[in-house]
Amino acid sequence: MKVAYYPGCASHGIAKDVDIATQLIAKDLDLELMEVDDWNCCGGGIMDDKSEPVHTSLNLRNLEKVEKMGYDKMATPCSVCLHSHKMAVDKYENDPVLKEDVDQRLQNANMEEYDNGVESEHFIWVLIRDVGIENIKKHVKRPLKDIKVGTYYGCQLLRPSNVMGFESAFNPHSVMDLVAATGATPIAFPMKSACCGFPLMGSNPTVALKMANNILSSAKDNGSEMLVHPCSLCHLQLDVTQTKIQKQFKQDWNLPALYITQLIGLSFGYSPKELGLAKMSTEYLKARGIS
Amino acid sequence: MEEKEITVNIKKYNEKDGAFWKSYKLSVDKYTQMTEVLRRIKSEQDPSLAYRASCHMAVCGSCSMKINGIPSLACRTMALQSADEKNELNVESMDYYPGVRDLITDIDVFYDKIYQVMPRLIPDDSIVSGEGEQRMTPEDQTEVWKFQECIYCGLCVSACPSVKEDEKFLGPAAHAKGFRFVDDDRDTKKQERLDLLMDSAFRCTSCYMCYEVCPQDVQPVIAIKKTRNYLDDYKGDTPVTIMARKHDDAVEDLIETTGKIKESSLYLKTFGFGEAMKDAVNMFKSGKFKYAFEKDSNVKNMEEIKKLMGEKK
Secondary structure (H helix, E strand, O other): OEEEEOOHHHHOOOOHHHHHHHHHHHHHOOOEEEEOOOOOOOOOOOHHHHOHHHHHHHHHHHHHHHHHHOOOEEEEOOHHHHHHHHHHHHHHHHOHHHHHHHHHHHHHOOOOOOOOOOEEEEHHHHHHHHHOHHHHHHOOOOOOOOOEEEEOOOOOOOOOHHHHOOOOOOOOOHHHHHHHHOOOEEEOOOOOOOOOOHHHOOOOHHHHHHHHHHHHHHHHHOOOOEEEEOOHHHHHHHHHOHHHHHHHOOOOOOOOEEEHHHHHHHHOOOOOOOOOOOHHHHHHHHHOOOO | OOOEEEEEEEEEEEOOOEEEEEEEEEEEOOOOEHHHHHHHHHHHHOOOOOOOOOOOOOOOOOOEEEEOOEEEEHHHOEHHHHOOOOOEEEEEOOOOOOEEEOOEEOOHHHHHHHHOOOOOOOOOHHHHOOOOOOOOOHHHHHHHHHHHOOOOOOHHHHHOHHHHHOOOOOOHHHHHHHHHHHOOOOOOOHHHHHHHHHHHHOOOOOOOHHHHHOOOOOOHHHHHHHHHOOHHHOOOOOHHHHHHHHHHHHHHHHHHHHOOOOHHHHHHHHHHHHHHHHHHHHHHHHOOHHHOOOOOOOOOOHHHHHHHHOOOO
16 A cells, blocks of 8 residues: 655654664554655744744645645655645635645646545554554554553644544553554553653743643653654653753653664564664663564 | 443542542443533432533533543533443543642633633723724634634633743633734734733644644634734744844745754754854764764745745735
């Protein structure tokens, strides 16, 4: 199966390991990820603050590229990119004043009015809906038995649910289902859909780190040995930034945080190195006999 | 009408005994609202049960609580529809606000935040004296309409993660109310309002929880984003808005020049060399330094990007 693939800036930059793991497991699952031609940044969370018409236009440009490639679905590994494209389409369809402005911009750039021919989806939705959990299980060569994995959803994958549309904003189970497929034990915890604080790292980092700490502590307190998440930006906040969190909150524990396709990749038999895992995760897995 | 028996577990609370769960069984049909369930429990089984409810039609905003963990208005929640496969429901008071008794909380902090944003129209003196006329275009009315639909139920603030961690954040409801007047041309206090709202607007983490739980579809996070839209010309900077300005301008600049965000450039532009170096050490410690300078190619057709980002014709 071929799917248009929008990696997003982070997974082609500082969260490169998200892309590495996603590409690896997609290959095993016969998912051909066709990178969107000449894609641009969605500007999620920033450009919609600065100018809604500019934000919407930038997102519609990507979707138009997908349409020209002949696909009706665009998958992304990043919850913020997903949210940005879906919100842009929602506003374009429901706000006639905004639509008029955007249509003029599209016209200036010799692009056509957007006819909603492309659906933006998270990569994990494609895994669950198109590949199927049972099919994923068939590729598991190394079941991650006895590892308790905190299942984190974050915010923009789920909310607003009337726009995102895949699962309940309060009782989601997509990440749990995928973790269970790897043979690991999924752990639900109270802060599973709270924000990791990444959007505040620019303007208000002290509070941003508190939010990240709430997630990690809630997962740890409920018995998680590792944490998985579905977002390139949560990846930066919960992995690299964890050293800062430990310092700010004087903690003597850590919680390795993996992107969901990295965990699936481990169960498919890939090594932590092949999946680009960070030091904390690699060391923990080594102690558990997984290398 | 077919009825089914449900079990309602209510987290009761009083100052003497603290919090404890108590279960009640009763039969309901598919049209039974949770406010009716609570009324029947109180009148038929437990007169001590304390809760607030008044209009039973999502207008008064009194019956806010958590039903199966979801911040909800009890009157808009159908008991059978919300019950789990064992026909059970868990009912608790809202998060964040101090408990008074059972499902009743003290939401003074919610009102305090609303009062802080001058929640009333302050028109020109000629309007007050009756000499002038207040006019508003249908487009302008559409822009602020949904932000004035708040029924003061308090659900958005109870569910907001930023409010819990940051006392300087005014919270979703106050922002929606405040912005409703910022964007109302009949009002005369736009600058004062922006001085009240701008710093706080950048304390929101854009998690869309308020958008999700609002029973009136007010979409407070959108009001916050629209307030941030005034930052370019805003002169009353605070440390928070200075950092936000640096970061957001850097993002815009990178998209305008390359079509994409290059994190290392963004980081340097936002935080400066010293801070960037500190985080480079963190990246090194975490084993991620190898990705610090990963750079994707620029968008090839930058002409398209420039036209999309430029002024409309």
